[in-house]
Amino acid sequence: MPPEESFRVTPYEVRGRIDYERLRELFGTQSLTPELLERLGQLAHAPLPPLLTRGIYYSHRDLGAILDAHARGEPFFLYSGRGPSGPLHTSHLMHFELCRWFQKHLGAEMYIQITDDEKSWARGLPREETTRWGYENLLDILAVGFDRARTHVIFDTRSIGAIYPLAVDVARRINFSNVKAVFGFKPSTSIGLIFYTALQSVPCFYPSWIAHRPVLCLIPCGIDQDPHFRLTRDIAEGLGFPKPSLVHSQMAPGLQGDRAMSTTGGPEENALYLSDPPPVVERKIRNAFTGGRATIEEQRRLGANPDICSIWALWRTKFAPDDREFAQITQDCRSGALLCGDCKANLLPRVQGFLKDHAREREKVRSWAESTILESPPGPRTSGTGTPG
Numbered sequence: 001m002p003p004e005e006s007f008r009v010t011p012y013e014v015r016g017r018i019d020y021e022r023l024r025e026l027f028g029t030q031s032l033t034p035e036l037l038e039r040l041g042q043l044a045h046a047p048l049p050p051l052l053t054r055g056i057y058y059s060h061r062d063l064g065a066i067l068d069a070h071a072r073g074e075p076f077f078l079y080s081g082r083g084p085s086g087p088l089h090t091s092h093l094m095h096f097e098l099c100r101w102f103q104k105h106l107g108a109e110m111y112i113q114i115t116d117d118e119k120s121w122a123r124g125l126p127r128e129e130t131t132r133w134g135y136e137n138l139l140d141i142l143a144v145g146f147d148r149a150r151t152h153v154i155f156d157t158r159s160i161g162a163i164y165p166l167a168v169d170v171a172r173r174i175n176f177s178n179v180k181a182v183f184g185f186k187p188s189t190s191i192g193l194i195f196y197t198a199l200q201s202v203p204c205f206y207p208s209w210i211a212h213r214p215v216l217c218l219i220p221c222g223i224d225q226d227p228h229f230r231l232t233r234d235i236a237e238g239l240g241f242p243k244p245s246l247v248h249s250q251m252a253p254g255l256q257g258d259r260a261m262s263t264t265g266g267p268e269e270n271a272l273y274l275s276d277p278p279p280v281v282e283r284k285i286r287n288a289f290t291g292g293r294a295t296i297e298e299q300r301r302l303g304a305n306p307d308i309c310s311i312w313a314l315w316r317t318k319f320a321p322d323d324r325e326f327a328q329i330t331q332d333c334r335s336g337a338l339l340c341g342d343c344k345a346n347l348l349p350r351v352q353g354f355l356k357d358h359a360r361e362r363e364k365v366r367s368w369a370e371s372t373i374l375e376s377p378p379g380p381r382t383s384g385t386g387t388p389g
């Protein structure tokens with residue numbers, strides 16, 4: 001990225017105030033247009049989810065190819081993932097919620113990658129810890145509610161034997177100068193991370209590889225993940241696989257008005273964890289950054305600014321699924337009819353209700369989770385102890 005930009009976005013660093021349109025231009029991705037969305041709605045025979053209609057997902061690569069394939073009756077599959085380093089925030093579920101919508105309405109297989117190696121390399125966390133979080137995060141992700149017959153999990157340290165031959169083929173085509181430029185690696189970067197992008201590419205090709213025929217892939221993800229898949233797309237054809245398509249979201253803003261709901265190097269108060277107990281949720285929402293005015297009188301007179309408000313962002317992405325209600329909240333915020341304290345009080349029971357339902361669903365998927373994980377095949381024993389002769 002040119003040095004004159006006042007922000008920087010890579011999978012390993014999000015810095016500055018992001019101008020999302022500019023970022024889309026810099027990354028060279030397409031705008032998610034109303035025409036494309038309308039076509040998607042027609043093919044799905046269902047209303048589009050707020051994640052798509054409210055500009056949260058705003059960019060794509062080759063979504064049209066997926067829609068064309070679906071219209072021709074060809075299957076495609078969904079792929080998204082999580083690099084475990086700690087508990088999940090409410091905003092982490094967004095990509096999986098969009099996948100669930102696609103799976104339900106367009107009937108696609110779902111591949112989830114849990115990269116329990118990635119943050120060990122990227123942040124120096126103990127591998128036991130990232131693996132443990134991987135299992136915890138997987139329960140939260142599966143609790144979103146996927147079709148049990150069509151959901152597969154690639155859990156890096158568990159599934160490596162099944163994916164390694166493909167990872168070797170992928171890695172052979174990516175050289176150090178590619179990744180150095182794309183990810184901004186330094187001499188002190190772990191060598192694991194230099195190989196890692198090959199592992200994140202593998203699920204894009206895995207279904208085609210095992211089926212011996214091209215199966216298109218659609219990846220809902222944060223736009224920060226695009227650099228990985230730019231590399232994937234560059235090498236796809238050389239390997240005889242279709243390029244994956246993507247839909248990109250903006251980053252969910254944090255509760256403290258930071259650029260992303262992240263607690264990496266930041267305060268605990270910035271994110272709502274799925275496991276936060278009710279009093280903690282209440283405190284975090286009460287203290288959350290809003291677009292309100294300094295005094296009630298001023299707010300009544302001038303209205304508030306939802307565009308910078310972390311509470312409004314929660315309504316927008318998740319907690320006001322009804323468009324009429326969402327429009328009303330936005331209007332009342334701007335006009336000054338709705339004060340921040342009341343708005344927070346209205347939101348709180350929605351969040352508590354969601355977390356309670358989520359915790360229940362999470363328990364229900366516990367016994368199923370193990371069987372979703374792609375196991376490394378035992379493979380032929382060609383050497384080592386116990387081999388006869």
Ligand code: TRP
Nearest residue numbers: 080081082083113115200221225
């Ligand atoms: N790198 C992602 C993270 O840091 C994890 C991930 C793996 C992922 N495969 C993915 C994210 C595919 C989106 C799509 O969390």
